[in-house]
Amino acid sequence: MEIKITEKELKGTRPDDSSLGFGTIFTDHMFNMDYSPDKGWHNPRIEPFQNLSMSPATMTLHYGQSIFEGLKAYKNTNGEIQLFRARDNFIRFNRSAKGLCIPELDIDDAMEALKTLLRLEKDWIPETPGTSLYIRPTIIATDPFLGVRASHTYRFFIILSPVGAYYSGGFSPVKIWISKEHVRAVRGGVGEYKTAGNYAASLYASEKAKKEGYAQVLWLDGVELKYIEEVGAMNIFFVINDELATPSLNGSILPGITRDSVIKLGKKWGMKVSERKIAMDEVIEASKNGSLKEVFGSGTAAVISPVGEIRYGDEKIQIGDGKAGDIAVKFNSAITDIQYGKAEDSENWIEKV
Template identity: 70%
Template sequence: MEVKVTRASKTGTRPKDEDLGFGTVFTDHMFVMDYKEGQGWCDARIEPYGTFSVSPAAMVLHYGQAVFEGLKAYKTESGKVQLFRARDNFARMNRSAKGLCIPGIDVDFVMDALKKLVKIEKDWIPETMGTSLYIRPFMFATDPYLGVRAAHTYRFFIILSPVGSYYAQGLQPVKIWVCEDHVRAVRGGVGEFKTPGNYAASLLAGEKAKEEGYNQVLWLDGIELKYIEEVGAMNIFFVINDELVTPVLNGSILPGITRYSVIDLAKKWGMKVSERKISIDEVLAAHDNGTLKEVFGSGTAAVVSPVGEIRYKDRVINIGDGNPGETCMKFYNALTAIQYGQAEDTEGWIEFVE
């Protein structure tokens, strides 16, 4: 299958790097392809970015059959454009698709299509440290049918957005609120898949957290409301004594690509790493006895994000001195150095857009 290219007749202008927010500005072109039962994925094309139409009866609007990903392209000081762990993102997308009964994609083909799209849009890639080109692949059911079954037709998109920092305050410690009234996902459901419904399920608690002055929700398990799972947009890590602890993947936690990267680097550096069940009570006890050294989150959007305050019920604990911790900064500096081409990629995480 070849990728047909139709260039936009009118092109936009990338905002200045210092004016970039997150996810509000989009480039001139997008990649699209369709799936038809009996034919497979077909009609691959790069075309001008714009609105599209679907039937009001499209199954995605009624039954939520959709998955998506998030990854980034970076421009190095020498002007090279590189992708960070893009194949891992598309492999995870296929796992999510399988969980939602959506046909998988050919990772090699989609990687080539992505590189072609990014090359066309290379002028949209910001150049300042901390900025990047955010890449959003997504696919969804398009059948006009009001019946509960897996769809027979789908559409796949890749859209691009030049972005600055995910958090307006930059790399400053965030405040997280432990939710005890709502759960995001349970084992055996779709919590481990990157599907829109998981994020819709987090919105009510997220709004309550913001009303209380907190940036994100820290979710507990959906059975006992005891064990920590993840933050709304990040996986979570704790430094307790000399041990790096993160919740074990249990079927209701998204297997983050940056999470894997942090764990891989930590093991390479000789750190003690534990993927295990960790309760909120253990975290509070570690704070009380002085062994809780740092807390930080990891994710594509923010890379790593230090946590400075946790609220659980009527307790508020503060971590650190109001600045990012040493361990958090070590991971941030190592990951961004690889992403921006300032350090050697010894892990095979980088692919260049030629």
Template identity: 60%
Template sequence: MAIKVTKASNLKPHPADDKLGFGKIFTDHMFNMDYAEGKGWFDPRIEPYAALSCDPAMLVFHYGQAIFEGLKAYRTPKGNVQLFRPQANFARFNRSASMLCIPNFDEAEALDHLRQLISVEKDWVPSSPGTSLYIRPTIIATDNYLGVAASQTYRFFTILSPVGAYYAEGFAPIKILVTTEHVRASRQGIGEAKTAANYAASLLAGHKAAKAGYTQVLWLDAVERKYVEEVGSMNIFFVIDGEVVTPELNGSILPGITRDSVLTMARHWGLPVSERHISIEEIFEANENGKLEECFGTGTAAVISPVGELRYDERVITIRNNEVGPLSQKLYDAITGIQFGEKEDPFGWIVPVD
């Protein structure tokens, strides 16, 4: 589909790279596209960033048909702009769509539209170390109707935000609270979809963790309440007696793009890797036996987040003396090196914008 471009008449001032924060500043333009049953996706367009005009009866407000993605654009030392594994994000976006009865879109066209949007906004891609342009594609149901049913119309929009570090700590170990009061999702539900409902379900536990002085929540399975699943905004990894271990994808865990990148790299380096059930008790026992070598989270926003402390009920363990582990550092350096064009990309993950 041909894309229509309407340029903004008034451009916003660009903030200094050291004033970015995360997700609070938005660029001059956005992408919009609509869907109607019987017509399909139509009218892709780049236009000035603006508020959406919404009817109070819009289905997304009442029944939660909302999905989104998160990826980034990076500026290389030569000044070029590039994307990291966008095809994987759009493939996951379509899987989320299917789980919420949202019509699929053409992934190749979506990538082309994104590249055009970023090309228009390329001056917004920051250049300081650790900064990037965060990309948030979203689809929402737009029928105005209060009956419980899948919408027949949708809006696909993408907004862009120049960002700095996700955590105030930067690349430093964070503290995680294992929640025993709440569950995020169960198998055969929508836990593996990147949908607004899953994040709403995480807020109360996250709020309690923050009040207790912890950065994130670690979720356990919804049935037996003993197997590790994921962290609030990340997948979780452990290094136990030389083996890289992460919970297997079981239908209630988000299949993270960074998670997959870490698994691919670890195997490429010849490290023993295991995707399996892992109980919280096994983690604490491994620590008691001196076999818990590292713990880290993975996600688009922070890439690699070393974990320095885990609290489970009244038990608290400190990992690696609250210092960054060697594998965490190696993975962070390797992935960010590829993302920013400072290292070779042996996996074909990079897509240039210009």
């Protein structure tokens, strides 16, 4: 694939690492590529970061035919750029594409596009521990048409954003709130795909949770409102006695890359790891009898996020002593050490740029 590069004349400067938040600052350039039925994916190019121009009738605006991914680039202790399980992200990207009737990408081409963009934007990658360059590949439908069908044309783009810690409070337990009235997804729908509508469906309950002082919503299944599924921006794990349990993938849960990393590492360490149905009643009972040891989330943005409180109706479930649990700390250290090149990549998860 031959990528045309048009560089920005007046380039910006990365802010000081200490001032970085999440997803508000963008690098100088972006990757773009188009799709049409007669040409397939074509015209790969890197251009200055700029607004998109589209018709008000563009289908993605009306029918939500849009998918995206989230991954990160890191600088290791030698200053080299490296990616964590990036090919797995693009495999999931293609799974989402298939589910939303979007043409799939050649993964090698997608990786070449990303690496070329990263080399150009290498000075935007922060180096302070805990910081990284967030990567957002996206595909949107671009037909200007108001009929309900799959689009015929698409735009694939990648934008980059230097980021600090996802949670401003650092690696400390967060409080999550369970919605007993709203659901995010149901089996047989698009809950397992990383598509825009899934996040739109979560906003109302998420705003309600924030007003109550909670960081995110923990979703229950959309049929019985009984079984735990996932948190708004991460998968969820429970340590009950000596078992590390996470809800099994059922078609309405996003198959997280970090989730899979936790499962693989846990099994490697000899832990009892289970992917199964977890009823909220089980968690309540485990909390009462003392067998609920830890709860933590996993995701690209936060990596590991310990949970200190779960609100379920009028009931507040306190987990631990207000500090991150030992198991959450161990997983967070193991994964981030691999990402930043401080530990051996025994799982072959790192790809150098």
